[in-house]
Amino acid sequence: MADLQDELQAAGEAGELDTPPTTRTKRKPKPGHRPPVADPIASGDRAPAAERVAAGARASETERVASHARAPGTPMAEPMAGRAAGTESSAAEGTDPPLELAEAHAFLAAHPVADGYSGLPGVLRHLPWYDLELGEAGVDTDVPRMRKGHISALLWSLHLPEGLTGERAVGATLEQLDLVRTVVHAHPEGLRLAHSAGETTDARNCGRVAILLGPAGAPAIGDSLGILRALDALGLKALTLAGVSWAGEAGLTRFGEEVVREMNRVGVLADLSGASEPTVRRTIAVSRAPVLCTRSAAAALRPHPANLCDDLLAALGEAHGLCMVPLTSEQTGPSVRDVADHLEHVRAIAGPECVGLSGTYDSGAAHPQDLADASCYPRLIAELMDRGWSEDDLALLTWGNVQRVLRTADFAARAARDRREASTARIEELDG
Amino acid sequence: MTFLKEARELLREFPVADGHNDLPWALREQVRYDLDARDIATDQSAYLHTDLARLRAGGVGAQFWSVYVPSDAASRPGAVPATLEQIDCVRQLIDRYPAELRAAWTAADMEAARAEGRVASLMGAEGGHSIDNSLATLRALYALGVRYMTLTHNDNIAWADSATDDPAVGGLSAFGRAVVREMNREGMLVDLSHVAATTMRDALDASTAPVIFSHSSSRAVCDHPRNIPDDVLERLPANGGVAMVTFVPKFVLQAAVDWTAAADENMRAHGLHHLDTTPEAMGVHRAFEERNPRPVATVSTVADHLDHMREVAGIDHLGIGGDYDGTAFTPDGLGDVSSYPNLIAELLDRGWSRTDLAKLTWQNAVRALGAAEDVARDLQARTGPSNATLEQLDG
Numbered sequence: 154m155a156d157l158q159d160e161l162q163a164a165g166e167a168g169e170l171d172t173p174p175t176t177r178t179k180r181k182p183k184p185g186h187r188p189p190v191a192d193p194i195a196s197g198d199r200a201p202a203a204e205r206v207a208a209g210a211r212a213s214e215t216e217r218v219a220s221h222a223r224a225p226g227t228p229m230a231e232p233m234a235g236r237a238a239g240t241e242s243s244a245a246e247g248t249d250p251p252l253e254l255a256e257a258h259a260f261l262a263a264h265p266v267a268d269g270y271s272g273l274p275g276v277l278r279h280l281p282w283y284d285l286e287l288g289e290a291g292v293d294t295d296v297p298r299m300r301k302g303h304i305s306a307l308l309w310s311l312h313l314p315e316g317l318t319g320e321r322a323v324g325a326t327l328e329q330l331d332l333v334r335t336v337v338h339a340h341p342e343g344l345r346l347a348h349s350a351g352e353t354t355d356a357r358n359c360g361r362v363a364i365l366l367g368p369a370g371a372p373a374i375g376d377s378l379g380i381l382r383a384l385d386a387l388g389l390k391a392l393t394l395a396g397v398s399w400a401g402e403a404g405l406t407r408f409g410e411e412v413v414r415e416m417n418r419v420g421v422l423a424d425l426s427g428a429s430e431p432t433v434r435r436t437i438a439v440s441r442a443p444v445l446c447t448r449s450a451a452a453a454l455r456p457h458p459a460n461l462c463d464d465l466l467a468a469l470g471e472a473h474g475l476c477m478v479p480l481t482s483e484q485t486g487p488s489v490r491d492v493a494d495h496l497e498h499v500r501a502i503a504g505p506e507c508v509g510l511s512g513t514y515d516s517g518a519a520h521p522q523d524l525a526d527a528s529c530y531p532r533l534i535a536e537l538m539d540r541g542w543s544e545d546d547l548a549l550l551t552w553g554n555v556q557r558v559l560r561t562a563d564f565a566a567r568a569a570r571d572r573r574e575a576s577t578a579r580i581e582e583l584d585g
Numbered sequence: 586m587t588f589l590k591e592a593r594e595l596l597r598e599f600p601v602a603d604g605h606n607d608l609p610w611a612l613r614e615q616v617r618y619d620l621d622a623r624d625i626a627t628d629q630s631a632y633l634h635t636d637l638a639r640l641r642a643g644g645v646g647a648q649f650w651s652v653y654v655p656s657d658a659a660s661r662p663g664a665v666p667a668t669l670e671q672i673d674c675v676r677q678l679i680d681r682y683p684a685e686l687r688a689a690w691t692a693a694d695m696e697a698a699r700a701e702g703r704v705a706s707l708m709g710a711e712g713g714h715s716i717d718n719s720l721a722t723l724r725a726l727y728a729l730g731v732r733y734m735t736l737t738h739n740d741n742i743a744w745a746d747s748a749t750d751d752p753a754v755g756g757l758s759a760f761g762r763a764v765v766r767e768m769n770r771e772g773m774l775v776d777l778s779h780v781a782a783t784t785m786r787d788a789l790d791a792s793t794a795p796v797i798f799s800h801s802s803s804r805a806v807c808d809h810p811r812n813i814p815d816d817v818l819e820r821l822p823a824n825g826g827v828a829m830v831t832f833v834p835k836f837v838l839q840a841a842v843d844w845t846a847a848a849d850e851n852m853r854a855h856g857l858h859h860l861d862t863t864p865e866a867m868g869v870h871r872a873f874e875e876r877n878p879r880p881v882a883t884v885s886t887v888a889d890h891l892d893h894m895r896e897v898a899g900i901d902h903l904g905i906g907g908d909y910d911g912t913a914f915t916p917d918g919l920g921d922v923s924s925y926p927n928l929i930a931e932l933l934d935r936g937w938s939r940t941d942l943a944k945l946t947w948q949n950a951v952r953a954l955g956a957a958e959d960v961a962r963d964l965q966a967r968t969g970p971s972n973a974t975l976e977q978l979d980g
Contacts, residue, residue, distance in 0.1 A: 331721035375666040379673035
């Protein structure tokens with residue numbers, strides 16, 4: 154409960170709660186089983202009417218759950234009670250016992266989600282007005298829903314619309330970066346920019362969602378290591394190695410390998426979702442920092458160009474990389490169970506240290522039923538709990554693995570900077 | 586030369602904050618940023634106007650490093666990427682020589698660097714083409730450390746006229762004024778070197794923060810479009826801005842201006858472009874130079890400009906912008922970054938007081954940046970960032 158209380162307090166400080174919650178019971182020893190706790194975050198008084206109804210419903214749920222918390226081990230009275238109270242957007246509440254969902258909330262309060270991909274910047278660009286703090290119907294991701302979904306870190310994609318390549322890609326990426334900085338600046342109570350593992354944890358501890366910049370598409374660096382370093386200075390954290398001459402179907406060129414080494418040196422992660430198989434293999438071999446796949450599921454279960462075959466998943470696992478499974482119908486299938494199947498498959502092949510989550514919200518992709526927006530992670534976690542995932546594995550899945558990758562990349566960068574100077578290699582020299 | 590000793594002493598307390606140095610471009614052109622090949626911790630006098638030892642000898646305490654990229658039509662599409670590479674070059678220099686250089690983002694950083702005896706390193710973008718008509722890109726440059734932007738280089742851009750191009754906009758367009766406002770909001774100094782006099786006047790009207798001229802001299806002393814007319818200098822006290830005198834002979838010496846015009850005319854008479862550097866063109870140019878010896882500017886030429894600018898703008902609005910490594914020729918006695926003491930000695934000889942000289946070398950520039958920061962804080966409290974576009978404002 155300590156984590157929950159911190160979160161309640163943070164929410165209270167942030168003006169999220171009208172009155173202090175009545176459920177601040179002392180932490181009790183919990184033999185093996187966490188006390189079930191529902192989403193503690195109620196909306197503020199400025200919320201629109203619909204939000205207020207939901208908030209009321211959640212508040213009563215909190216009280217209900219609190220009564221269980223005082224008697225751990227007591228079986229859930231009747232499943233229908235949860236249905237009556239739970240008027241949240243996650244509709245199919247009846248299909249799972251609410252106990253699981255409450256447990257999922259409690260678990261996520263302690264082990265929030267670090268989400269590998271959000272297309273929000275690309276969508277906000279075209280909205281004339283938005284308020285992510287109050288809630289924004291035009292998108293799948295806003296602060297109230299991220300709090301409901303227990304998202305505490307999120308990569309914001311800087312991918313550009315199709316066709317923006319060459320010299321124009323650099324300027325367009327700067328504009329996208331500026332937009333993210335402006336949006337984060339405008340939502341200081343909810344969001345905070347983070348550029349390292351430490352800053353990510355700090356943001357979470359302050360009750361903010363850590364926003365990491367990236368992945369950007371490889372064209373963003375304009376075939377120049379100097380521009381890569383400038384983007385790093387602006388906060389870029391991940392780059393997708395596809396769509397350029399130096400990371401094409403044939404794999405990395407000599408310049409491409411130099412790009413990876415320079416990314417290691419400055420601490421920008423390689424994102425290999427959508428990269429060609431030779432590029433994936435070569436990057437894994439060259440990179441001294443763990444690589445990411447920000448949007449890849451298991452090709453064995455569902456063929457898709459960005460999904461990874463078992464062979465690659467195993468290679469990724471050996472290299473201690475991270476495969477972040479997207480919650481999209483196209484890549485994982487139309488139901489929560491499909492997503493869970495992919496997660497289990499990736500865990501089996503790559504290992505529990507190498508699997509993560511990627512909401513892929515606001516990217517134009519269709520999402521599985523019950524996983525429609527950023528608030529729905531508890532549904533997925535409940536499903537995995539139902540399948541018997543251990544707390545350790547779940548904690549790695551939601552937060553631990555991303556932290557490990559960020560931290561390792563930070564260390565690798567520090568070591569590399571001691572070892573080598575900034576590279577002045579040019580594509581004309583290396584690739585002819 | 587007793588004044589030289591006094592000049593050096595004075596510069597130890599109030600070093601030069603120079604408005605414009607093109608070392609990054611020289612490093613790009615000469616060695617593609619291979620900083621081992623031009624290690625400025627060693628003597629680079631064979632290749633460059635600038636190295637660390639000569640900066641120290643020259644009493645330089647702060648340098649706006651220019652992140653210039655060419656503004657001609659062919660270079661335009663690559664201007665933003667090239668500017669980022671130039672910025673990276675300055676950041677690499679700062680990383681590489683931490684004992685001598687210090688990154689400075691604010692006036693307070695400049696003072697801290699002075700206290701530590703390091704050269705405060707700031708950046709200036711030389712021309713609005715570096716933001717490709719995008720206020721978001723302008724903000725990105727600020728975030729990377731760029732603290733002034735010259736509104737144009739030698740060519741007009743869509744929203745501002747250059748001093749060395751044919752009038753088109755007639756000063757600043759509506760979008761140009763929006764750029765100035767956004768620069769005010771960020772705290773980036775508006776630099777009016779290189780721009781047409783009409784643009785200077787429009788920018789002074791639009792800017793709520795002090796402007797600078799990072800490397801320009803007086804048009805009344807030497808009639809060249811790159812210099813500042815008196816009516817503009819007269820507006821600096823009200824604006825709080827700083828005109829940083831430059832040394833480039835073809836801008837400061839009337840005989841050199843005329844000579845350059847004649848040389849260009851000679852090139853055109855031979856059917857060549859005046860900036861052509863092919864062997865054939867260089868041959869034509871050398872032949873001209875043999876017949877017509879190049880006029881030589883001196884320390885005194887530059888001091889004449891400062892005397893006049895001081896009369897018109899006042900002592901609180903003068904600074905120095907040598908344009909080293911951005912010009913092929915330099916005046917006698919001002920050959921590289923080690924020669925600032927010669928200029929200070931000349932001014933001491935002319936009766937400038939120590940108080941005056943402290944303002945010229947250091948205090949005015951620091952004050953202008955600090956004032957721009959104050960304006961930015963104020964504007965940011967009242968307004969959000971603008972995403973106005975050229976199409977919206979200029980149709």
